[in-house]
Amino acid sequence: MARVPRSTYHHGNLRQALLDAGRQELRGHGAAGLSLRRVARVTGVSQAAPYRHFDDRNALLAALAAEGFLELHHRFIADDRSEDPPRCRLERLGRTYVRFALDEPALFQLMFSAELDELQARDDTLRSAGEQLYGALQDAVRGLVPDPEQFRVGCASAWSIVHGMALLLLHGRLPADRSCREQLVDAVTAQFALGLERIAADACHGSVAGDGGRRR
Amino acid sequence: MARVPRSTYHHGNLRQALLDAGRQELRGHGAAGLSLRRVARVTGVSQAAPYRHFDDRNALLAALAAEGFLELHHRFIADDRSEDPPRCRLERLGRTYVRFALDEPALFQLMFSAELDELQARDDTLRSAGEQLYGALQDAVRGLVPDPEQFRVGCASAWSIVHGMALLLLHGRLPADRSCREQLVDAVTAQFALGLERIAADACHGSVAGDGGRRR
DNA sequence: AACTAAAGTTAACGCCGTTAACTTTAGTTT
């Protein structure tokens, strides 16, 4: 447990230092195991110091989650290739999403944890960061599924499948060791995007899908 | 806080009573907020009594999760209609999965929480309950996608999409109020099952999907 | 140079998980 001593009484940039230490705590102990006292200790500051910068433990978690949303959004932008066809762009976005979840499992789970649901309602920074992310997903789906009604369903499907896959993978629930993980992710996203593309194409030819009724 | 007094020194069926109280705690405070001491208090027993029946707090959570897996599996069986065509059966299973998650959000999240990942490796009851569930899903997918390689991808996709949708819905992340929730679930599962059916049908006609066409 | 508000400290409260040492009881053995 690294205790960082410091020369000046005032830290200078404690808020960010706490966030950095919190990020490490997250990696080491998960969101549930994150202890505010330990974060303070590692940062070399008293147990009560964090309360000058965060209302409570949840506020620190919310700030960490907001960082996570922004970071994931940046990855979306960095990985995107606007010259690719819509299907490839959607696939790429899905892979980026899953890769992020596997890179930062605790942060990712925090971003979608029950504790944050209520905070998201109040914390504007957090909410807008989350909405920004959903916007990026919507853009990617819109290119593939222009029809408004199908678009809604398409967005929900797309987010659901990558979100579910990310969580199941990082919990070791899907039978996929590290070597074939990427293959599986590629196959699932590709298959999904292909299916979406076809359904969208069908819709253009007059038939209405999405009613779940029997159609051969 | 209901404190239940009792006449006899020995409780008689404390283990199950603790599980029942734990289930209530889960509903009221979530898995993270479940306090062993409070469970004991509500059950009308001393704070140390639970340790005669569970190694520690995690063991109680694991037992609750195992109950959850069994319950969900029973719902699968109860809702299934073996006379329905494969696609309908898969859709129905998906709806059952999501409905369970929305009925018992805290229990569902517990079943797939990080804390349980390690326990699942050791606790045989818990692991087999989880595997039983995956077996039911596999059966439903197999009817639709016989080809072995596509079957693997199909299982992962199917589980991912319902799992992701369940979590996103119960976190209020998908823009769907209570009224249109069921419609959305129906539409997503139907669209997915339809896509899966078609891809499987394509495979029978010689073309091999699953790699999603060109890959960078 | 004095003042003030921000930033950090110490000490305390109550809750928690967990353990050790003890007591009560139900069931078995003699």
Added chain:
DNA sequence: AAACTAAAGTTAACGGCGTTAACTTTAGTT
């Protein structure tokens, strides 16, 4: 029936936690 034993429950304690109140130090302004 009496004695024994092991299971099941109790009390009391330890240390860690989140949080707050009251205090101190410091940087920046007047």
